[in-house]
Amino acid sequence: MRTARSPRKPRRPAAETREDILNTAEELFRTKGFTNVAMADVAAALGMSPANVFKHFHSKTHLVDAISVRHLEAMIDRLARPDDHKAPPERLLLFVEQLMESHLRDLQKSPHIFEMIVFSAGQELPCAEQYREMLIDDIAQIIDAGVESGIYHVKDSRKTAEIATMALACVLHPVLIAKEKADILATRCREVVALIDTALQNPLAK
Amino acid sequence: MRTARSPRKPRRPAAETREDILNTAEELFRTKGFTNVAMADVAAALGMSPANVFKHFHSKTHLVDAISVRHLEAMIDRLARPDDHKAPPERLLLFVEQLMESHLRDLQKSPHIFEMIVFSAGQELPCAEQYREMLIDDIAQIIDAGVESGIYHVKDSRKTAEIATMALACVLHPVLIAKEKADILATRCREVVALIDTALQNPLAK
Numbered sequence A, B: 001m002r003t004a005r006s007p008r009k010p011r012r013p014a015a016e017t018r019e020d021i022l023n024t025a026e027e028l029f030r031t032k033g034f035t036n037v038a039m040a041d042v043a044a045a046l047g048m049s050p051a052n053v054f055k056h057f058h059s060k061t062h063l064v065d066a067i068s069v070r071h072l073e074a075m076i077d078r079l080a081r082p083d084d085h086k087a088p089p090e091r092l093l094l095f096v097e098q099l100m101e102s103h104l105r106d107l108q109k110s111p112h113i114f115e116m117i118v119f120s121a122g123q124e125l126p127c128a129e130q131y132r133e134m135l136i137d138d139i140a141q142i143i144d145a146g147v148e149s150g151i152y153h154v155k156d157s158r159k160t161a162e163i164a165t166m167a168l169a170c171v172l173h174p175v176l177i178a179k180e181k182a183d184i185l186a187t188r189c190r191e192v193v194a195l196i197d198t199a200l201q202n203p204l205a206k
Helices: A014-032 A039-046 A050-056 A060-078 A088-109 A111-119 A126-148 A157-167 A182-201 B014-032 B039-046 B050-056 B060-078 B088-109 B111-119 B126-148 B157-167 B182-201
Strands: none
Touching: A014 A039, A014 A050, A014 A060, A014 A111, A039 A050, A039 A060, A060 A088, A060 A111, A060 A126, A088 A111, A088 A126, A088 A182, A126 A157, A157 A182, A157 B182, A182 B157, A182 B182, B014 B039, B014 B050, B014 B060, B014 B111, B039 B050, B039 B060, B060 B088, B060 B111, B060 B126, B088 B111, B088 B126, B088 B182, B126 B157, B157 B182
16 A cells, blocks of 8 residues: 555545546446546546546546446346256256346446447457356356256357357347347347257257 | 539539548548548538538438448458358358458458447448348358258248348457457357357257
């Protein structure tokens, strides 16, 4: 810990300041629109110097990443884990449907999330990688269960889960689903999961 | 045809003016960056009134759509159609690889294309639907060839092509590929096509 620069204000833990910045930034994004809010506005709303905000978040992209991590963590906590009693193909569909609907609710409730995602399109966000890993883990577990019960014919379940996750971008990536009609997405979800399922069940698969 | 409003300038056909607007807009997007160019700048560069530009393109989104149509048409013309002598699984992979590489070249050569796509994320562009239909047609043809030769087991090739096209978004959608490393994409492309191929070859497919 560094020593406080000013004797007038008691120094707050950095983690608290960080949380304050995230809360204020997100509230401003929500109320004024993401593109209309600069880092300087976040600083002003908190009575902080812009330099101090930049000390915690080096750019708007870093801020977006930290806010996205909070959203993704909340979403993952909300997920009911697939029921072990169901057959793996059914579990896979339920898992993907649940995720897609969770994304859609978030995007509808908080349009600034879509703006944040579009803003960071093409930039590497650590949160995206984290989220992808979580998906792959969960899907690999379902595939393992399918292999155990003899329904799926897969050599490397983790690798296969990685490929399935890529194929699911069309129903899970915010840019590809945000403005699509709900019934079209529901059908697309069933169909793409069925395609993946058919591949996993192929007894001749190499 | 309406009568000319001004006796000083001979009236040009609307199609020519439209082409001029598209060429000038794209040149400005390319040199100044898409987000830095307003409709008024396009008008100024052409010595036209903004109202006249808006008569041809009601918004920047309409301009983006028209420019994208030209890019997609040029790209489709460049595509070597899959060789009929090759086996359908190989044809499918070659077709998708060719498309992906064509997208990547365009995005690299013309960064403003990526900016245009990000700008129109979540808006319905007629060009996207047109392009999707073209993909589905070509993939359905490959599937038909596979069914005829007994390699693929598919009831409705058009419907299956539609689902396969969705699953291919992870290697064909500009937002998902623009900033990805070439070797990662090459592997992803082979893997996702192999997944689709395994589904199509499943003799037990429903």
